[in-house]
Amino acid sequence: MDGLTLTLEGRPLTYFPAGVPVPAGAGIANFDENEDRALAGHPRLRRVLMRLLPSLPVLYYYLHFSDGTDLHRLDEKVADGTAADEDVRAALLGEAQSVVCPHCAAVIRAIVVDTGHPLFASDRGRRLREHRFRQECPVCGGHLSLYILEVIDAP
Ligand SMILES: [Zn+2]
Numbered sequence: 001m002d003g004l005t006l007t008l009e010g011r012p013l014t015y016f017p018a019g020v021p022v023p024a025g026a027g028i029a030n031f032d033e034n035e036d037r038a039l040a041g042h043p044r045l046r047r048v049l050m051r052l053l054p055s056l057p058v059l060y061y062y063l064h065f066s067d068g069t070d071l072h073r074l075d076e077k078v079a080d081g082t083a084a085d086e087d088v089r090a091a092l093l094g095e096a097q098s099v100v101c102p103h104c105a106a107v108i109r110a111i112v113v114d115t116g117h118p119l120f121a122s123d124r125g126r127r128l129r130e131h132r133f134r135q136e137c138p139v140c141g142g143h144l145s146l147y148i149l150e151v152i153d154a155p
Contacts, residue, residue, distance in 0.1 A: 003049065004078045008085055011119060014049040014058075016040070017075035022047055022060065029057045035096055035109075035152060036060075045111070045150065046071055048093075052118070062111050063091045064149040066132040092127050093117050094149045103142030108154045110134070113147035 002023060003014035016022055018041045024033045028049060039045055039062070046063045065071065067090040077083035094111040101108060113128070120127055128147065135144055138154040 006048070006078050006083055008088060009119060009122075011050070015078050016047040016049075017079065018046075018072065022049065027057065028060050030095065031060045032096065039152070042150070043071065046074065050119070060095075061114065061117075062094045062096070062149070063088060064094050064111065064113075064131075065090050066149075067130070090127070090130065091120070092124075092131055092147075092149065093119050094147075096152060099144075099146055099148070101137040101139060101142060101144065103137060104140035106137060106139040106155050108138065109152040110146075111149040111152065113149060115147065 002020060003016045006013045006015040021040060022028070022031065022036045024031070036047060039047070044065050048061050048063055049058050050061060051058050069087075069090055074083060074087055077087060092113050094113050097110060097112045099108050099110050099112065100106070115124065115128075131149075134148040134151055136142070137144055138151050
């Protein structure tokens with residue numbers, strides 16, 4: 001893998017700076033090559049790979065920031081090995097999912113917080129309180145109660 005190593009809360013992750021594609025065919029269970037390429041330079045997202053246990057497959061996640069964290073600066077710090085937990089204090093971990101709007105039934109492809117993940121579990125409440133979410137359906141404008149970080153695609 002061409003990503004960089006980043007350790008958060010003592011857990012090793014593979015971090016992909018802006019513009020660096022996650023290699024296709026690496027056997028990542030939830031990898032979508034088109035989404036990876038489309039979101040590789042996103043101003044509020046960085047892509048990471050993580051294995052929960054040595055016996056489990058690698059999974060693909062997004063670190064999301066809504067507080068204006070300078071992600072190019074973060075890329076530099078990860079590259080030179082100086083990034084620390086404090087640098088991602090505002091981040092939440094999300095996964096791409098298809099969600100259905102309860103008002104108009106539109107199927108929306110979105111990045112949604114993984115609220116059961118061990119990473120950031122110790123202060124997830126604070127992170128969720130401080131984060132800004134996408135709370136309107138992009139199709140009908142109805143309120144969405146999920147923790148939606150970004151909408152990737154909608155009909
Ligand atoms: Zn809707």
